[in-house]
Amino acid sequence: MGVQIGELVPRKEIELNNLYGRKVAVDAFNAIYQFLSTIRQRDGTPLMDSKGRITSHLSGLFYRNINLMENGIKLAYVFDGKPPAFKKREIEKRREVREEAEEKWYEALEKGDLEEAKKYAMRATRVNEALINDAKKLLELMGIPVVQAPSEGEAQAAYMAARGEVYASASQDYDSLLFGAPRLVRNVTITGRRKLPGKNVYVEVRPELIVLEEVLKELGVDREKLVELGILVGTDYNPGGIKGIGPKKALAIVKREKDPLKKYQRESEVDLYAIKEFFLNPPVTDEYELRWSEPDEEGILRFLCDEHDFSEERVKNGLERLKKAVKVGKQATLESWFGRR
DNA sequence: CGAACCCA
DNA sequence: TGGGTTCGG
Numbered sequence: 001m002g003v004q005i006g007e008l009v010p011r012k013e014i015e016l017n018n019l020y021g022r023k024v025a026v027d028a029f030n031a032i033y034q035f036l037s038t039i040r041q042r043d044g045t046p047l048m049d050s051k052g053r054i055t056s057h058l059s060g061l062f063y064r065n066i067n068l069m070e071n072g073i074k075l076a077y078v079f080d081g082k083p084p085a086f087k088k089r090e091i092e093k094r095r096e097v098r099e100e101a102e103e104k105w106y107e108a109l110e111k112g113d114l115e116e117a118k119k120y121a122m123r124a125t126r127v128n129e130a131l132i133n134d135a136k137k138l139l140e141l142m143g144i145p146v147v148q149a150p151s152e153g154e155a156q157a158a159y160m161a162a163r164g165e166v167y168a169s170a171s172q173d174y175d176s177l178l179f180g181a182p183r184l185v186r187n188v189t190i191t192g193r194r195k196l197p198g199k200n201v202y203v204e205v206r207p208e209l210i211v212l213e214e215v216l217k218e219l220g221v222d223r224e225k226l227v228e229l230g231i232l233v234g235t236d237y238n239p240g241g242i243k244g245i246g247p248k249k250a251l252a253i254v255k256r257e258k259d260p261l262k263k264y265q266r267e268s269e270v271d272l273y274a275i276k277e278f279f280l281n282p283p284v285t286d287e288y289e290l291r292w293s294e295p296d297e298e299g300i301l302r303f304l305c306d307e308h309d310f311s312e313e314r315v316k317n318g319l320e321r322l323k324k325a326v327k328v329g330k331q332a333t334l335e336s337w338f339g340r341r
Numbered sequence: 342c343g344a345a346c347c348c349a
Numbered sequence: 350t351g352g353g354t355t356c357g358g
Contacts, residue, residue, distance in 0.1 A: 039342050039357085047358040055358050056342085063343050191343060309358055314344075 002173025020072040021332035025157035027171035035060030044121025069325035072332030143293040155282035
């Protein structure tokens with residue numbers, strides 16, 4: 001879900017090769033969630049191994065990582081830690097939405113309405129510990145660094161970008177901007193075809209770059225005001241924001257008022273100031289290492305094919321590409337060291 | 342979502 | 350060759 005500031009944010013389309021030789025911190029939860037919700041059969045059932053364990057995210061991660069690595073992009077995945085206490089309400093709300101969607105999924109299946117079934121199946125997507133652990137395992141086998149955030153992954157990714165350890169944070173949500181990421185990349189995919197939530201319509205989605213400095217300049221605010229703006233329109237910590245206030249009004253308010261939250265704190269159940277403080281100073285850690293290593297081919301074969309019933313032919317194909325991609329990555333790193341780009 | 346397949 | 354369709358697990 002994330003903070004609802006998308007329509008205010010200036011962006012520029014980029015090509016994947018604009019990221020050549022660059023390190024990118026991916027919000028792991030965001031990526032995994034996307035794979036789990038989209039990689040499904042026609043009736044909405046996710047891909048599963050013979051023991052019924054979900055594998056959609058493994059398929060998505062495996063092939064997308066190869067593609068991005070072939071483009072000389074150095075990926076690191078940042079996993080969520082403990083959510084802040086004031087996220088409870090949103091977590092609860094999401095659970096209710098999922099459970100309701102799950103029921104409608106089964107109802108649609110009984111009626112034989114596949115399209116409807118898939119729609120609700122996607123909405124019923126849930127990410128559990130086992131899925132996260134499998135994702136971490138695959139990434140490690142692929143030689144991709146895994147970073148464990150103390151709290152929100154977006155915050156940790158933003159911190160790494162702000163320190164210059166990675167070029168950008170990658171997520172579909174805009175939260176990392178509020179957390180202070182100087183750059184955010186969205187739609188980092190190869191095919192760039194995405195189904196619109198409602199209809200059976202596909203739109204071209206190209207990778208895009210959002211530069212925090214340009215956002216602030218365009219809106220005429222500083223980061224603190226941007227955070228307040230986000231809180232007025234709604235974040236994961238106060239879903240829905242303030243009733244009756246959309247992006248435009250919110251922008252006007254934060255530019256006009258010295259303390260825009262004051263007036264709305266009264267009508268809000270959650271502590272808006274705590275949310276603001278969290279965005280400005282989130283828990284982050286320096287205890288991580290961005291070290292890219294050789295993929296463990298045997299390990300990947302065992303994990304994907306033996307344990308999770310992936311086709312050996314397909315995975316071996318992938319491994320061949322992966323090996324070459326690692327070389328591309330090394331070359332890309334060298335070129336960036338010697339300042340050729 | 343992305344790979345593989347298919348047919349013009 | 351490439352755009353649409355189906356499969357993958």
